[in-house]
Amino acid sequence: MNRQSETSDEWIYDQVFSAVLEQRLIPGAKLKESELCSVFGVSRTIIRRILLRLSLDKVVELRPNKGAVIATPAAEDVRQIFAARRLLEIGIIDDACEHCTSEDVAALKEIVNRENTAIQTGNRSGAIRLAGEFHVELARVARNRPIQELLRQLVAQSSLALALYEAPGHLLCVDEDHINIVEAVSAGDAAKSRDLMARHLEKAEAEMKLEAPVDSNDLKSVFADVIEARANA
Amino acid sequence: MNRQSETSDEWIYDQVFSAVLEQRLIPGAKLKESELCSVFGVSRTIIRRILLRLSLDKVVELRPNKGAVIATPAAEDVRQIFAARRLLEIGIIDDACEHCTSEDVAALKEIVNRENTAIQTGNRSGAIRLAGEFHVELARVARNRPIQELLRQLVAQSSLALALYEAPGHLLCVDEDHINIVEAVSAGDAAKSRDLMARHLEKAEAEMKLEAPVDSNDLKSVFADVIEARANA
DNA sequence: TGTATCATTTTCGTATACAATTTTATTTAA
DNA sequence: TTAAATAAAATTGTATACGAAAATGATACA
Structure with a gap:
């Protein structure tokens, strides 16, 4: 099946990108390939390509063998x-x-x-x-x-x-x-x-507190460094 | 076979990118996936990923169903x-x-x-x-x-x-x-x-002549517009 | 000879298979 | 009960299979 790649690709990319812009996807959120596959009804080939693009945008972090997460800029x-x-x-x-x-x-x-x-x-x-x-x-x-x-x-x-x-x-x-x-x-x-x-x-x-870094009521952010350390262990 | 993707990927990417920097690959040069596969000894999956990255760098142009070429900036x-x-x-x-x-x-x-x-x-x-x-x-x-x-x-x-x-x-x-x-x-x-x-x-x-555009002794450049028009036909 | 049509080959796009790694669950021992 | 060890499941990474499109070449016809 040769899909109309260009369009479908762009659409899925925009969906994820928009979710980031609108903060429906927040830093640390895990992006499981298989879930994205079923959500958008395409194979992992497509999803993987989109995750790569998002990672080059520095919006997604691709951790080898550990999957993609929404980026957590330091x-x-x-x-x-x-x-x-x-x-x-x-x-x-x-x-x-x-x-x-x-x-x-x-x-x-x-x-x-x-x-x-x-x-x-x-x-x-x-x-x-x-x-x-x-x-x-x-x-x-x-x-x-x-x-x-x-x-x-x-x-x-x-x-x-x-x-x-x-x-x-x-x-x-x-x-x-x-x-x-x-x-x-x-x-x-x-x-x-x-x-x-x-x-x-x-x-x-x-408007940002870059010295006292974390957002108080979100555990993922509070313990971002711990998560990071454990993830890389 | 789970290769050490990170390294191998980066190496191949650098090889192609360097070839562009050093003008060993010039605008219009065709990048056949199968050739790159045999040159670097990896499957199309890898090559395709690298071509995507290069296209986002605007160094390669990905023409749907017609393959990748080194970009020809207008x-x-x-x-x-x-x-x-x-x-x-x-x-x-x-x-x-x-x-x-x-x-x-x-x-x-x-x-x-x-x-x-x-x-x-x-x-x-x-x-x-x-x-x-x-x-x-x-x-x-x-x-x-x-x-x-x-x-x-x-x-x-x-x-x-x-x-x-x-x-x-x-x-x-x-x-x-x-x-x-x-x-x-x-x-x-x-x-x-x-x-x-x-x-x-x-x-x-x-040092560039942007008005009288083309490089005289390279047919690909001389007829870049013709090629472009025909390619999109 | 030149051109148009058709068949063949090549190349591209996506899905899927399978191996390797990581994560989770379960069992076992202290 | 806790912690370590092990087994099972889930997830990722790469190669490959297969259908679709394009490029190439061959044939027929004017």
Whole structure:
């Protein structure tokens, strides 16, 4: 049976990737091949290929002979993730301002609107997902695919980081940052856009407690190091 | 037979990746699975996994039902590749200056020395490869893995771009740029380093003729668009 | 001679078989 | 009862089988 590989593959990949973005899959979650097989109705060949792709995205960790788990980025990883995001997202602002068309503005506003709706309706998954989408869309507007691709990965990794290190009691603050950035970019004001983006990213990183690492009410996170040690024993 | 997958996989991947870096594999070259199987003595399962990884690096193009070929980046791709490189490599200079240890300086100088030796002995493959290695090493010195990884891919893609668009008669000019950058970085002079890097990258991109695209004496490149059109027919 | 159609061979895509490793369960001894 | 040892089950890693698609070559016909 030669399936329409391209499509089916992409669909399954997106399903898992989305689950990570929406934090329905959290760090440490085990991804058994046979389970994924029955869920998606394909053979292990396909599932294995998708797990490999996700592992190259640093969203899944492939432990030889021990199966795949959702990745658990260390504090240092998270610092590098955000350092990279600052570099990329501030760096592309010039190009975003330069190339931004009216269609681009519409697309950006559409995302921000849906994001705000999600926030107001208490749809946390949707809000997280759309917030990430916004940042990736901005890279698309800047017309730079390599950077867009990396940002897509970094946004997903940020979602994992947030699940691990988010300061308690934060939860869905309504945020004017995104819409302000859209306005500045569509006005072609690169300096202002850069400044807004810089502060926005700082804010995001500040919401995490990278020193006192763990999320209190999730045993998997609390004992992540123990699990890691035992897993490698 | 459960092979020591990790190692064997990595080795084969590196072999192919290196061949691209050294331009022993040029854009359009066909990678038949069965041939790779016999060359490396593994089954198609392994080869297929490696081809997938290389395709995610944008070094190989996977054409459904038509096999894998070494990628042929379009002129617009190359512009984005170099735009991304400028952004990344200039952007990491601050961190490189900040984190650069004496071991790092030694490692950088070692690469530059080997590069110059390669140039002087007419070892074109080695020179291209080491030039790329230098840029990736600088990202390592900056202590940012995500960016280092992307740069590794972009350097390989640059090698393909060079094979396609290099201005004729260029060939291995001895270059003081790299050693100057090492000096500036190890002295902690970020401003100077940035300036040197910016001009170095501009020079590299200027060596290519992205408007009059093709490499004259390679039919595969000359008729790349025709091939592409027919392949998709 | 050149072109179109058909058969043959090659190559690719997925599922599956089987070996090796890890995990879990059970038994046994202290 | 706990802990170690062993057996059973589950899971992963690689090779291979087989169907589908594409490339190649042969034949018929204008």
